[in-house]
Amino acid sequence: MVLLSFIVRRLISMVLILFGVATVTFFLVRLAPGDPVMQQLGAHAGDPVAYHRLSHLMGLDQPLWRQFLTYLWNAIHWNFGTSVAQLGTPVTDIIGQGLPVTLELGALATIIALVIGVPLGIVAAVRHNTLVADNLNMGFMMTLYSLPPFVIIPGVWIVFGILLKDTAFHLPVTGWQGLGDPHYWLEPSFVFAAGLVGLFARSMRSFMLEELGKDYIRLARAKGLSERKVIYIHAMKNTLIPFASVLGPTVAFLVVGAFIIEQEFSIPGIAYITVQSTLSNDYAVTLATTLVLAAAVVVANALTDIFYTLVDPRVRL
């Protein structure tokens, strides 16, 4: 019962946070310079009748609070109006085009980071306090984690775009052709993964060290289990629970990273769309994409908390 009430409370707080985000973003965008009605009027900009008609159509002649409620109501029903820059295209269609790309890229980066980062973290914990396997390794992971990924992009381009130009390893500098063409996704997904590798390796090391110091590990060793079994079966299993706590930060990290990677590699994902829409004052799109990305972060954090209490009942409810 305590568990259930925790989950319900956590979900309610998630909805409240989402409401907060929707409110802040809505009123923030209303502060934007420029009149969205004038922007759409074009040649009819001087015509007051057309102005009134359009502003009525767009609902902008309503009081602000009613506009806000309408916006919320429509948002809940997955309706964000139409784009100004791509005249008449529903905003949800634009999101529908961008979101899969961002999800694919994020999934690739996460998989790459897990495959590289987790073993590096385990090695560092097992060979605790050795120069290469732990100290240098973790120094490098710290560097990867704190670097904005775009500082390594020029280096990657120089190697794979220029130096290896006439070889089989040549990779195109920008663009996106879906998951089917690894030539296009290899560079962005590895650059994207770099920071996550650092995060995963460092977290894995500390979770592993914690487990390795516990009594059951000593028992496993004492009864003569091979070191491999001790680490990969006994200790590893128990690091999975704390490792779940990294999920929330991972999603937040992926959202910021998506802005950098999609912008630099010209990948038409949702972050790229967000940036482009601010440049063309297409605020209906900006508002919607920001809300979608924000929802991803907020929901991921809530799910992490809930999952954590489900698998580990000792966590404070």
Added chain:
Amino acid sequence: MATEGEVITPTSLGREALHRFAANRLAMVSLLALFALVIVTLFANFLPLIDPTQGSAFNQDSFPSRVHLLGTDASGHDLLSAIIFGLRPALAVGIIGQIVTTILGVFIGVVAGFYGGKIDSLLSRFTDFVFALPTFLLAFLTVAVLGPDWDNFFGGSGRVVLITIVFGLVGWPPLMRFVRSLTLTYKEQQFVEAAHSIGTSRWHIITRHILPNTWGLVLVQTTFGVGGFIYNETTLSLLGLGVQPPNPDLGALVSIGAEHIYINWLESVAPATVLAVLVVVFAFLGDGLRDAIDPRTGE
């Protein structure tokens, strides 16, 4: 790290931490590098540098020469001075924003922890709320919407002020939680009880007895935070939302340089290297400080 078998002489906690820090080579090198970067940036106006806003249509994307030590960028600006002046917004947002964050976090945290009860639960709820907000997205939206207007304030540097304010206002929750939990533990300890018993005022207990005990650990968090703010600031400028041209900004230099990578690779590599050094320096400095001040958590 303290060596074993040493003859132990009486020393203060602070001095011990200082010794540990000084023995950490990586942290000392980072401190020196940061010191050098800050000095160069602060006194850039007095250095014999070419005006970084002065472009030349006849000398774009040039390689290093006697006049332009690192060559020129895509608009013919001197790259070396653009990098040096471009460090300013990054450092300003990172350091000033982090100071704002620290003041807010420490103040709210210590009040919540010390007074407890309703005040604590109210402040903690509020902190949870702000913490759950997607910081980068809100900063992005705020700067995208308000940035163009703010460009005109504070003699053209309004956008940097805006970014600093935004980051400073949303970045404090982790620090608040940290200071709150520290305060909760100190509050129960005897030195605070003793201070209470001789009639010390609450404000005095907070400022003289509790806060001094938190500075070391707060400093560690703050140092890590500066790197994070610089990360976000340069990301904004990469997206074209940072300091507007012709004023130089590191993130924008990397981004624009990368577009010209086939013409002159140095244009993006040079600012990217400087930025990488700047961010990494704060990370290693924070790591070194943490090992020095709180050796147990290093493990």
